[in-house]
Amino acid sequence: MKRTRSLVVLGLMALALLSAGYSRAGGHSGFASRVGTSDAQKLAGQRADAEQWLAERHAWKERNDRGRHRLLREVAWRAAGPSLEVDGGRNGGVVVTGWGRDSIHVVARVQAEARSLEQARALAGSVRIVHQGGRLTAEGDDDDDDASWSVTFDVLVPRTMALRLAAHNGPVCVADVNARIEAETVNGPVALSGLSGDVRARTQNGPIAVSLTGTRWLGAGLDASTQNGPVALVVPRGYSCLLETGTINGPMSMGFPVTIEPGITVGRRHLTTKLGGGGPRIRVVTNNGPAVVRHVGDPESEGDDVEF
16 A cells, blocks of 8 residues: 555656646746736746746756757747647657737747857757748757757647647647647656647656646547556546546546446546536546546645555
8 A cells, every 4th residue: 555655646746747837848837827827927927937947057057067058049920820730859848828819929948968068059059940831840950979959849829729749758738728639749748737629648658737627628528648657637626527537557546536327437447437517528547657636726645545
């Protein structure tokens, strides 16, 4: 039991994606705090987060004797199409927040590492932010054994814009969007907050944190899964949905009781149950990791282990 509870704590760590705005690829301190705020507040928060990240560059540079450099690139354009694809590349990340304007505003956090500070500055300066045909990417000089660069995109988009978001070793975070969303990373975390629409999210080796808002999901539903990582789901009291959650190889903790009704399935550390009056399916699962579900506002305690 002691081992089980310690593993459940790992699931709760995924909630830090939402409460602390964690990001492996450059930091992101204000992601969760933007949910439900005004357009002006979101824009101000985006800029404040970027400036904070830039101010931390001195501590970042002192990790070893290699040259390191950070800079910001800011671009904006009127949204001409219904969708946007954002690729964070191998070591970058993607953070997207929906707002009420018909424009796209991007702050790109560029960081580079090389054998000397001069080389790192030159490498960071070579990075170009490219947006064309509904796709946002970064281009720069090729990485090698002695030098590398990455970009984390912080993007404000129209709230109903369809999204296709990808990273490899970095995070994918989405908030306040009502649209079709495909989000995928390989070795990074996924954070989803205040969403609706038709949402699919995947990570291979990272945690997933989902925070629901309102009283029910508006749209087709949510399907979020990780192969090797914890999942954490925060649900408002009184929320209505068809909830599917659980794990194959790990403990499961439910922070509130659920009623098992006829036609509702229960398996080993896995359940599908109706919350409230039911509704679209909310699926948040892992294969190899703990699964934690709790109500909004509840302490981030261990909850109750679910035994099947």
